[in-house]
Structure formats: structure tokens, C-alpha cells
Amino acid sequence: MDIRETIKNSLHWRYAVKKFDATRKINSADWEMLKESLRLTPSSYGLQPWKFITVETPELRQKLREVSWNQSQVTDCSHYVVLAYKEKVDAAFIRKNMTKIAQVRQVPLESLAGFEKAIISDIVEGPRSAVIEAWAQRQVYIAMGFLLETAALMGVDSTPMEGLDPNAYDTLLGLKGSGWKTVAAVALGYRHAEDPFLKLTKVRFDDSEVFEVR
Numbered sequence: 001m002d003i004r005e006t007i008k009n010s011l012h013w014r015y016a017v018k019k020f021d022a023t024r025k026i027n028s029a030d031w032e033m034l035k036e037s038l039r040l041t042p043s044s045y046g047l048q049p050w051k052f053i054t055v056e057t058p059e060l061r062q063k064l065r066e067v068s069w070n071q072s073q074v075t076d077c078s079h080y081v082v083l084a085y086k087e088k089v090d091a092a093f094i095r096k097n098m099t100k101i102a103q104v105r106q107v108p109l110e111s112l113a114g115f116e117k118a119i120i121s122d123i124v125e126g127p128r129s130a131v132i133e134a135w136a137q138r139q140v141y142i143a144m145g146f147l148l149e150t151a152a153l154m155g156v157d158s159t160p161m162e163g164l165d166p167n168a169y170d171t172l173l174g175l176k177g178s179g180w181k182t183v184a185a186v187a188l189g190y191r192h193a194e195d196p197f198l199k200l201t202k203v204r205f206d207d208s209e210v211f212e213v214r
């Protein structure tokens with residue numbers, strides 16, 4: 001099939017699942033591909049200020065559900081991924097990234113000094129440092145988008161989830177004091193045949209409302 005047709009069909013097929021089939025599990029090869037879509041997500045300066053926490057323990061899922069408006073997706077999906085962001089993007093975190101670049105690309109760390117300085121003067125010491133949490137969260141949402149689209153292309157269902165108490169998640173997941181904070185989650189798995197949302201027509205504004213050309 002034409003790649004455009006494939007993408008179009010997948011994006012029409014996907015919807016935010018309300019009721020998962022709790023008996024169906026994503027196989028490990030598919031799960032590895034979904035993880036890879038998260039890992040390969042682009043981020044500003046390539047800093048990757050994220051962590052993706054897969055919650056497997058049923059008891060923990062139940063507790064998270066209780067602080068997620070009791071949404072059934074938390075317990076009934078195959079894989080539940082909590083998306084966390086780096087609270088403080090500091091010089092040490094940027095150095096970690098520079099070290100990785102030097103290692104992967106086999107260049108001296110010193111050759112990256114100018115790049116490192118530019119990043120620090122922007123997001124650590126510059127005016128953007130005041131909004132660094134929002135900046136980090138935005139990077140995580142790019143990962144969410146990558147994950148949702150990849151899942152759709154693979155025929156894996158998903159629900160992006162913001163209907164949760166991030167503070168309670170941080171407590172339950174032991175993130176307090178770790179430097180990582182919950183921002184959202186994604187439930188992944190397979191739709192239940194009786195999900196009432198399955199047959200709803202997609203609601204999107206028309207092209208003329210959302211696209212402009214100047």
C-alpha cells in the first residue's frame with residue numbers, strides 16, 4: 001500500500017481508547033519497537049530530558065488508577081508508560097549529554113565546549129531558565145506524539161493520559177527527590193470490542209480553520 005494511504009488509514013483508525021481488552025498483551029517485538037520510538041524522539045539541543053517508566057505491577061497500577069480519575073485504561077491496558085521530565089536541567093545534565101556525544105561520535109569533549117556554553121547560556125543561565133520545567137515537559141510531549149503515531153502504524157491501540165494527579169504519581173512511583181517528575185502517561189494495548197468510543201466519528205476542525213498560508 002502507498003505510504004500515504006498507510007499513514008492516513010492508521011491515523012483514522014487510532015482513537016483515544018476508553019476501554020481496553022485486558023486479556024490482550026503487546027508482544028515483546030512490538031513492545032521493543034514502541035520503546036525505540038520513544039528513545040529516538042528528537043529534543044531541543046538533543047538533551048532528552050525524559051524518563052519513561054513502564055508500570056507492570058498490578059497493585060501499583062491499581063493505586064495509580066485511584067489517582068487517575070479511576071480511569072480503567074490504567075489497569076486494563078497491556079503496557080502503561082508514565083512519562084517523566086527532568087525537573088532541573090542544569091550544567092551537570094548538559095555535561096552528561098556532551099560526554100555522550102563525544103563518545104558516540106568519537107570527538108574530544110573539548111571540541112563541544114562552544115556548543116555546551118551556548119546551551120548553558122540559553123537554558124541554564126538565560127531567561128529561558130525561568131521556564132525550564134515547561135521546556136522539559138514540551139520535549140516529553142514530542143515523545144508522546146512519536147509513541148502514539150508509531151503505535152497507530154503498528155496497529156497497537158493507545159490512550160494519551162493527562163487525567164492523573166502527577167504529584168500522587170511521583171509519590172507512588174518513588175520519584176520524589178529523584179529529580180524526575182510525572183507529566184503524563186500513555187496506556188497501550190488493544191481496544192475492547194465493546195468500547196463505546198470505538199464507533200464515534202473523529203472530530204477535527206476543517207483545514208480552513210487550522211491552516212494558514214502567509
Ligand SMILES: Cc1cc2nc3c(=O)[nH]c(=O)nc-3n(C[C@H](O)[C@H](O)[C@H](O)COP(=O)(O)O)c2cc1C
Pocket residue numbers: 014015016017018071159160161162163164184202203
Ligand atoms: C495530552 C492528552 C491528554 C489526554 N488525556 C486523556 C485522559 O486522561 N483520558 C482519556 O480518556 N483521554 C485523554 N485524552 C484523549 C483525548 O480526549 C482525545 O485524544 C481527543 O478527544 C481526540 O480524540 P481521538 O484521540 O480519539 O481522535 C488525552 C489526549 C491528549 C493529547
